[in-house]
Amino acid sequence: MQRRTAWIRVAAALFGIAWGANHFTPLLLVYRSELKLPDSAITGIFGIYAVGLVPALILSGRAADRYGRRAVLRPATLVSVLASVVLMIGPVWWPLLYVGRLLAGMASGAACSAGTAWVSELSAPGLGARRSAAALSLGFGVGPLLAGALAQWLPLPTEVSYVVHLALMAGVIILAWRVPETAPASRRTERSRWVPRPAVSRHFLLGVVPWAPWVFGTVAISIATLPALLANHSGGPISAPVAFSGLLGGLTLPLGALVQPIARRLAQAGHLHAPVAGLLLASLGLAGAAVVAWRPDIPLIVATAVVLGAGYGVLMVTGLARVELLAERHEFAGLVSIFYALAYLGFGAPYLVAALAGGVAYARWLGVAAFVALATIPVMMLGGRPVRRIMVRRSEQPGVSSREAGERAEVVRPVGGREG
Numbered sequence: 001m002q003r004r005t006a007w008i009r010v011a012a013a014l015f016g017i018a019w020g021a022n023h024f025t026p027l028l029l030v031y032r033s034e035l036k037l038p039d040s041a042i043t044g045i046f047g048i049y050a051v052g053l054v055p056a057l058i059l060s061g062r063a064a065d066r067y068g069r070r071a072v073l074r075p076a077t078l079v080s081v082l083a084s085v086v087l088m089i090g091p092v093w094w095p096l097l098y099v100g101r102l103l104a105g106m107a108s109g110a111a112c113s114a115g116t117a118w119v120s121e122l123s124a125p126g127l128g129a130r131r132s133a134a135a136l137s138l139g140f141g142v143g144p145l146l147a148g149a150l151a152q153w154l155p156l157p158t159e160v161s162y163v164v165h166l167a168l169m170a171g172v173i174i175l176a177w178r179v180p181e182t183a184p185a186s187r188r189t190e191r192s193r194w195v196p197r198p199a200v201s202r203h204f205l206l207g208v209v210p211w212a213p214w215v216f217g218t219v220a221i222s223i224a225t226l227p228a229l230l231a232n233h234s235g236g237p238i239s240a241p242v243a244f245s246g247l248l249g250g251l252t253l254p255l256g257a258l259v260q261p262i263a264r265r266l267a268q269a270g271h272l273h274a275p276v277a278g279l280l281l282a283s284l285g286l287a288g289a290a291v292v293a294w295r296p297d298i299p300l301i302v303a304t305a306v307v308l309g310a311g312y313g314v315l316m317v318t319g320l321a322r323v324e325l326l327a328e329r330h331e332f333a334g335l336v337s338i339f340y341a342l343a344y345l346g347f348g349a350p351y352l353v354a355a356l357a358g359g360v361a362y363a364r365w366l367g368v369a370a371f372v373a374l375a376t377i378p379v380m381m382l383g384g385r386p387v388r389r390i391m392v393r394r395s396e397q398p399g400v401s402s403r404e405a406g407e408r409a410e411v412v413r414p415v416g417g418r419e420g
Contacts, residue, residue, distance in 0.1 A: 006122045016169050017107050018143065020081075020143065020169070021140065022140045022143045024104065025245065027161065030158055031097070051105065054109065056108070061113035061333045064117060064334075069114045073114045073115050077173050082103055084169070086100035112136070116333075116340075121183075130317055141254035141256075145249060146246070183329065201326070203386045206384075212346075214376070215315045220350050222248055224350040230244075256316050260317050263318060272380075279374065284311075285311055323339050
């Protein structure tokens with residue numbers, strides 16, 4: 001029974017670390033007003049998260065395959081705690097906010113690679129991608145939703161949300177600390193590749209890489225660009241801007257968990273159905289953002305956030321499911337880290353759109369982004385059906401003598417649903 005529920009304890013760690021990574025977002029408005037920080041400092045504090053995240057993704061994926069999942073996720077939970085402590089005291093000397101965000105990025109990167117692999121290995125086949133995506137999506141969404149509400153209506157807005165996260169992490173660490181290891185010791189002693197074999201396959205390079213940045217590109221547009229567009233709302237500024245910013249994050253990211261049953265049925269129908277549906281939703285949401293830029297309206301912003309969140313959810317689950325199908329266990333965390341690194345490139349979308357728009361032409365460039373997402377579909381189709389190359393010992397194959405036990409052979413196995 002303990003083994004059957006172990007994935008829940010690891011998922012709780014993913015949820016807590018994701019909460020700590022994103023509850024900072026609605027507080028940017030508080031820091032801007034209370035600390036009188038310039039826009040350049042706000043942008044830098046928000047963006048330095050990626051400086052910690054991307055290297056942590058790559059290095060922790062390799063470490064998790066070599067030393068085990070627990071050896072990576074345990075320190076990640078402690079780094080997440082340290083990040084909230086540093087951020088909580090950040091207003092005393094605001095450059096500490098850079099340090100806290102850097103630590104949050106490092107914790108998130110380690111959790112995404114090692115934690116996702118661990119949940120999948122503790123789950124029945126086909127369930128791991130959904131469970132890890134749900135845990136991360138709920139953490140990324142509930143964190144800013146609650147932080148926005150606490151900062152809007154309670155005293156000590158720059159401290160109280162971090163106290164809540166620290167209390168949550170105390171319970172998470174107790175739950176997840178002794179979860180059994182799943183990475184086989186025999187595999188961990190092998191020399192691991194810096195680039196896992198499936199990462200250079202035709203299907204991954206053409207069928208996954210082109211659309212992976214849209215996973216978090218949709219999220220970034222929703223939580224960073226949409227609130228900025230509301231500044232031009234003809235009805236005047238919204239009465240609770242911090243809470244509204246948190247609400248958008250709370251709408252967009254948890255939808256990644258709610259649409260998982262739909263994403264799974266699409267994946268079972270054919271290998272093209274789910275990514276095509278996700279890109280169509282992303283394109284529709286970006287087109288909605290372009291309309292918001294032309295004529296800001298609160299109901300339209302909320303509807304656009306919902307569509308972007310649905311696109312995020314379908315693409316996230318699809319990408320993690322592809323990784324689970326393509327990778328062997330000893331390279332699983334490494335391939336997960338590469339997928340997440342590609343997905344997190346999408347967080348640069350708001351900055352790219354803002355730079356191209358020059359502060360005025362948002363509608364035009366969001367429309368271009370919608371077209372680019374749509375144009376990704378025919379490129380993705382060139383990747384073909386996913387194929388898994390499994391290395392097995394020859395002695396495990398029928399008709400092979402035990403004297404050949406040390407040799408290996410490659411078995412090619414097509415995976416996925418019916419032809420899309």
